[in-house]
Structure formats: C-alpha cells, structure tokens
Amino acid sequence: MASFEYRGGRIFYEEMGSGIPLVFIHPPGMGSAVFECQKPLSGWFRVILPDLSGHGRSPVCQTNISIGGYANEIAALLDSLKIERAAVLGYSAGGLIAQEFALTYPERAAALILASGYPEVQSAAFKYEHLAGMYMIKHHPDILIPLLAASHTRDHAYRARLAEHMELADKQIWFQFYGQSLHYSCTDRLKELKAPLLLMYGSRDFANQHIRSYKKHIDCQSAVIKKVAHQLPTKKWHAFNQVILGFLFSEAKI
Structure with a gap:
C-alpha cells in the first residue's frame, strides 16, 4: 500500500487504474478491505481505497475524530495525489464522510455516491443499531468482528481477510466513529449539494x-438492488459495480 504523511502520522491507501478518480470511503471499523470487490472498476476508473486514520494500516492521526475531520483527510489524500476533483463513494456511515466532503469541498466533488447511506440517524431502530455497535466494540470486539465479516460474505477466505483487517482498527477510534455517526446530520444542508448524487440501497x-x-x-x-439488505459492495457487487459505471460515465465531469 502507498501512504502519505498526515498530522504526524501516515494515511495508507491502495490506488489502481486510470481515468476519473473514484475514492471509496468505508464505515466504522471495516477499513478498505470491504471494497475488495470494487477493484475491478480500476479497468475504467482511477480507484483509490484509503484506510481512514485509526483503521486498517493507518495509525491514529487524530485522537478525537469527527465526520468533518475525516472529510479533511479525504481532501488531504487528494492533495497528496495532486487530484483536483474526484468522485466519492461512501458505504453506510462512510457516506456521512462522503456527504461532508461534498458539502465542504463542493469544487472537488465530481460526483457523490451513497451506498446504504443516510443524512442522519432518524429512527429509534437505527439509533439502537449504532448504540449496539458502540457497546459491542467497547466490550465484545471478539464477537463483533467475526459477526460483521460473516454478514458481508459467505466466502470464508474473504471473511478471514475482512476480520484480519478489522482487527487492525483502533477500537477507541471505532467507538468514536459510531458515536459521531449517531449524532451527525446534514439534512438541512442537502439542498447545498452541487455534485450529481446517486443513492444505492438493497431492497431488504x-x-x-x-x-x-x-x-x-x-x-x-x-437504484434499489434486489435480494440484498445492507451489504451491497460485497453481496451484490456485480450489480453494484455496473450501476456505478453507468452513473459515473453519464454524470461525472472532471
């Protein structure tokens, strides 16, 4: 993996392909390994897969993380690669960072894709899901990590790679990321988004x-993809990647 210096530490990332830059932003704990099935998109785009600080191979660069702070990390990543504009895709709570990036740096967001995304936690059930994640990563990471890996794929080798990557995450940063996601909202600013926006969800x-x-x-x-719940990038990656291709070729302007 390549890396660049950031706030006294280093942010690690993978980069492959050429064309429109496409940055994938992972949810709490999972790191860039959750986008393994999106690497084939490098046949059409310049695919960039960062591990946010405190995740995967990237050490803790900011002890009190925030959604805005992570959006700044994405901007710094683009600066390090001398990229002016990029499409950004956020999965689940990673979509909060993608939205904040597009709102804070509108001139740099060529397109915005949200996979299983949301502008804020609105329902009691969704709030409980975040609180449960916070409890589990604080008290039972040994249970949460294999559960998350198993929920994303039936492929045992890929499960092992996901779990191994999640084990690298700083558990306090993981906890904070859940908490920041729970309390974040950009609903009142959605009308300010300038980038073309694609929403992708599973029918379940x-x-x-x-x-x-x-x-x-x-x-x-x-776009709603049939016969899948939340885990679009891993469980329905063929359809997921095809929708991304069509949208970016139609809408992204660099």
Whole structure:
C-alpha cells in the first residue's frame, strides 16, 4: 500500500487504474478491505481505497475524530495525489464522510455516491443499531468482528481477510466513529449539494426509507438492488459495480 504523511502520522491507501478518480470511503471499523470487490472498476476508473486514520494500516492521526475531520483527510489524500476533483463513494456511515466532503469541498466533488447511506440517524431502530455497535466494540470486539465479516460474505477466505483487517482498527477510534455517526446530520444542508448524487440501497434494507428523505431536499438518482439488505459492495457487487459505471460515465465531469 502507498501512504502519505498526515498530522504526524501516515494515511495508507491502495490506488489502481486510470481515468476519473473514484475514492471509496468505508464505515466504522471495516477499513478498505470491504471494497475488495470494487477493484475491478480500476479497468475504467482511477480507484483509490484509503484506510481512514485509526483503521486498517493507518495509525491514529487524530485522537478525537469527527465526520468533518475525516472529510479533511479525504481532501488531504487528494492533495497528496495532486487530484483536483474526484468522485466519492461512501458505504453506510462512510457516506456521512462522503456527504461532508461534498458539502465542504463542493469544487472537488465530481460526483457523490451513497451506498446504504443516510443524512442522519432518524429512527429509534437505527439509533439502537449504532448504540449496539458502540457497546459491542467497547466490550465484545471478539464477537463483533467475526459477526460483521460473516454478514458481508459467505466466502470464508474473504471473511478471514475482512476480520484480519478489522482487527487492525483502533477500537477507541471505532467507538468514536459510531458515536459521531449517531449524532451527525446534514439534512438541512442537502439542498447545498452541487455534485450529481446517486443513492444505492438493497431492497431488504430498512435504510432504503432514506430515499424519500433525500428526494424532499434534492434532485438525485436512485437504484434499489434486489435480494440484498445492507451489504451491497460485497453481496451484490456485480450489480453494484455496473450501476456505478453507468452513473459515473453519464454524470461525472472532471
């Protein structure tokens, strides 16, 4: 993996392919390994897979993390690669960082893709899911990590790689990321988004209710992939990648 210096530490990332830069932003704990099935997109795009600080191979660079702080990390990553504009894709809570990046750096976001994303935690069930994640990573990471790996794939070798990558994450940063995600909201700023927006959900994911929330505030495209819940990048990666291809070729302007 390549890396660049950031706030006294280093941010590690993988980079492959050429064309429109496409940055993938992972959710709490998972690191870049969750996007292994998106590497084939490097046949069309310049795929960039960072481990946010405190995740994967990237050490803790900021002891009190925030969604805005992670958005700044993405900007610093682009600076290190001398990239002016990029498409950004955030998966689950990683989508909060993608949205914050597009809002804070509108001139740098060529397109915004949210996979199983949301602008804020709205329902009691979704709040409980975040609180449960915080409890489990604090008290039972040995249970949470294999559960997350198993929920993302039936491939035992890939499960092992996901779990190994998650083991590298700083558990306090993981806990903070859940907490920051729970309390973040950009709903009132959605109308300020300038980048073309694509929403992607699984038909079995209760998070797809957020399509209505977004469309109240902003024009956007949406795609619902059948026979899958939350884990689009790993469980339905063929369809997921095809939708990304079509959207970026149509909408992304560098």
